[in-house]
Amino acid sequence: MKQFLILGGTGDVGSGVIAALLDAGHGVLAASRGGPKAEALQNRHAGRSFQLIEGSVHDEAAAATLLQGVRARVDRVDGVLAGLSGAWPQGKTLVEWSSADLLAIVHDNLITHFVAAKTFVPIVIDGGIYIGVGGAMADRIFPHYSYNSMIQSAQRTMFRYLDHEMENHRIAIRELIIGAMVTTEHKAKGDDPKYNWITDREVGEHIRAMLENPADFPGPIEHLFSARGVGRSRPVDPASVRAVA
Template sequence: MKTILVAGGAGEVGEGIVKQLLSRGHRVLVQSRSADKIDSLKQRLGNPENLHLVVGEIGSESQIADLKEAVKSSGFELDSVVASIGSWWSGPKLIDLDLTTFNDVMAERLTTHFLVAKAFLSDLQDRPGSSYVFIHGASGFIPIPNSGPVSIAGAAQVMLKNVFVKELEGKQVRINLLSMMSSIATRSHPNADTEALTSTDVGDYVGVLVERAEISGQTIKFTHRREIPS
């Protein structure tokens, strides 16, 4: 059993990750800024004893410090962190976009990833068997019109992961980025296509990344369910 923090674990994709990590026998701590969301998540999953909830923001260094203190207070030492962070955004073309909106999207989809990774990798770097997983989407590789800041932040997130990998080379922690290159079917947004990726597919492969010591420093892309190793 590993102890895993899922940042953004009460979101659509995060829920599938949490569910599958629990099913694989791990202890899961879920961070969300919404108490209602994580209470609902716990009820939907049947109040499992290995699920622990942490309410808090992660948009600033002080908020991250509070989150780390809450994790410490739980009495568990983390083995892994999964960052499933950032909501979708669409709006004006870049040429018409105001700076405030651009900065807001970048803060949510890039700066927050930096803050969470910086804070927890500092603890995980010397822990044997530890891992960190960035959850990512196609927008970082494919320019999405009218969602320009999302694509820009996504591309930068890949490089963020790459730099952490290089700078922590030789350390214990394994760092990987898992990118879903198509839309993901979730509890509230199902997809009739049997080949479509689901949030539980994402969760199962996150479990693989957490458990398998040979996978390290990778950017892994999946478009269809058939591509995911069994």
Template structure:
């Protein structure tokens, strides 16, 4: 490599600042996607607090991360139920503060995917349950953890969402409505918290490779790669300690979106390079397409 290429601003870009000495929290970190985010933050040097209801889930998470070579000495398991209500959520946040210290980054990797009947045939009880359960945990997480981020230079709050937030998928009416609500909640939260210096980011993910999706297509991003993007962006923001602004909305539908996600400036909105892919994303996320299709080319218009 030429000397000029090693100079700042030339050739290969400088690596993003690490998260050494920083405290992060991943709500839902014992889940499929959350585990990859935890791994990415640990690799970047962060101390990572992971709340969960059960000791067994946290122990299993630690074992998998250790087997994968991750530095689990910086993993902070916290027993608590975020969804149990206001008092339980506040007690959980207090335990995180006591065990791990004031957080610089909180990631909410909450919720999941479910298919059902068409909206016109969806029963009212099922609809109300889906909307209530889908949004409740996110709101409790916001109330419990966002006040801990206020007035911490470069602090961030990241909400992990699915492609159903932006792409219409038959059979996903309730889940899509929840996802769209979460996406708007992130944007409203950013408008409200920018004065406190909290930068809010919303990640809209397509199907990602996780521990249970071992036969993922080569064009799919992995949960660990998503975690790496979150860590890189948080490292730059914390190193700069700049002012917060509108919500950063990043789509990662394929591995090709990872670089663009890393480079998006705070407050930016970046659609995925794969274009509109609602129907095929539905098939990929619910397993209703064959492995041959899953291993093929990424979705296009």
């Protein structure tokens, strides 16, 4: 039985990955900041090979404490999924942001990924994989989403560097860009024709395939557009990116 660590286990992506991994017979450690969603997740998977650890990757100190909690249960893991995301507010042009507010949202949606990677990459076994989840707005321009595009562009570059700088490439470093809206049992699919939709379980099955067979997803940046792509590698070609009005 393989053992996987899920950071952001109560999120839409994390919860789908947990279910897919448990159904496939793997062990799962999930990190969460606690609260009603964490309690519901614990109850949902009671009696299975599932452990919930309270903690965060808000900064290095918090991540170090979380790492201690993980190592109290397992010494190494076969893979890590970082499904981390803060709030994504709307309604401002770029110059309407204050530098302090912009810095805070960059921290919650980018720096947390940096902290998570530097903390938990070392506990992945040789041949394993570390996956961060990102969005598809890095090369697109939408009104009032400047901060989102900026963060996702920086995140994509960060994962390319993490993969490039991994000594001897002993593990795979991947970013999965989800180019679709994710639905759950509590969040119904909308009727806006501009958006693709994919379920949390379909995303979970795709990430399960990446965690189980890293060599099948050469990356370093993988893209999931729709349910048709579940389980298949689709690396992002830097030459193919474009901006849209």
